[in-house]
Amino acid sequence: MQQLQVDFSELIKNKTQITYLKGETIFKQGAFAPYIIFIVRGLVKVYLQTGFEKQINISLAKSGDFLAFSSVFGEKIHTYSAQALKDSLICMIEKESLTEVLLQNPGFALDVTSKNYRNERHLLELIRNISYKQMRGKLASALLYLSQEEYLKEDVFEFLTRQEIADFASISTESAIKFLKEFEKEEILQLDGRCIVITNR
Template sequence: MKDSENITTPNPIKEMDLVQSRVLSENKTRVSYLKGENIFKQGAFAPYVIYVVEGLVKVYLQTGIEKQINISLAKAGDFLAFSSIFGENIHTYSTQALTDCEICMIEKETLKDLLLKNPEFALEITSKNYRNERHLFEIIKNVSYKQMRGKLASSLLYLSQEEFLKENVFKFLTRQEIADFASISTESAIKFLKEFEKEKIIQLKGKDISILNQEKLESISKNG
C-alpha cells in the first residue's frame, strides 16, 4: 500500500461546510491498497474510521483457522470500523481489498465531532448503518434457517446489486468466496451454480454470473 498526498474530500464528506471539510482534511490520511491486500484484521486495534473512496472491499468474519464467512462488500461512500467512534477499540471483523482501492483513514474524535455538528451528515450515516443492519439479519437467516440452495440464491441476489455489477464484481470473486458469502462449501456452490444454469436461472461464462430469472432466484431465496 502507499500514502497519497493532496487529497480531495470524497462524497458524502465534501457536502459539509468548508470549515468542517478543512478540519476533516487535516485529520485523515488517504491510502491506496492493491487487490488482495488486507486493510485491517479482526481482533486488531482500531485507531481510525475507514472511508472507502474507490473500489470494493470484502468484509468478513474469521470463524476458524481456515474458515470465514463473507459478510458484505463495502463500496465507494461506505464507512468501515464506524463503531470505533463509540468506544469499540478492537476490530470485530476483517477487511480485504477485493479490487484496487483508495481509502481514507479518519481520526475517530474528528469524525465524531463532525457528526455532532452536522445533523444531515449524521442522518445519512445512520441510514447507511440501518441498511447494513438489515443485511446482517439476512445473513443470520441464511445461516440458521435456509437450505443450501436458498443460501446461495440469497448471496447471488446480494452480489448482483447494481452498484456491485458496475464494478464487475464476479470478475474478482472466486467460487470459494461466493461459497463463503453463502456459508456453504465450495463444492456445493459449484454444484448449485450448475443446477441454476441448467434451470435457466443464471448464465455462467467463465467467472462471470448473469441472472436470467430474478423472480425464480428470489423465490428460491425466500423458500430455501
C-alpha cells in the same frame, strides 16, 4: 448535499490515505481499531474469521462507504476483517474528527445512520439464511445480495472467486460450483467465466 460533500472533502483532505492492492488485508478481526475507515475508491470484502482458515463473507463495501464505524462509539477492537477485492484508496479518520462532522451536519449523520441500518438488516437476514435455509437457498440469497444494482456497477463477480462466493453463502466451494451449474441449466442465471448474470429472480 453539496455542502456536505464540501465539508467531508475537507475532513479527508489532510488525513492519511493509503492504497491497498488487490488481495491486501486492510485490517484484521481482533486487531486494535484506532481509526474509522473511509473508502475513497475501491471495493472491499468484509468477513468474519470463524476458525482456522475458515471464514464467512458478510458484506461488500464500495467507494463512499465507512468501515470500523463503531470506533466512533468507543469500540477499540475490530470485530471483523476487511480485504481489498481490487486496488482501493483508503482514508484513515480519527474518531474525534468524524464525530465533529456528524454533530455539525445532521443530514450527513442521518445518511450514515441510514447506511448502518441497512447493514444491520442485511446481517440479520444473513443470520436467518445461514440458520434456516438449505444450501441452494443460501447460495441463491448470496447471489441476490451480490447482484444488487449498486454492486453490479462495480462488476463484483469479476473480482470474486467461486470460493469467495461460497463463503458469502456459508457453503463449500464444491457445493457452490454444483448449484451454479444447476441454476444455469434451469435458466436462472448465465455463467461466463467469473461473470454471473441473474436472468430470473
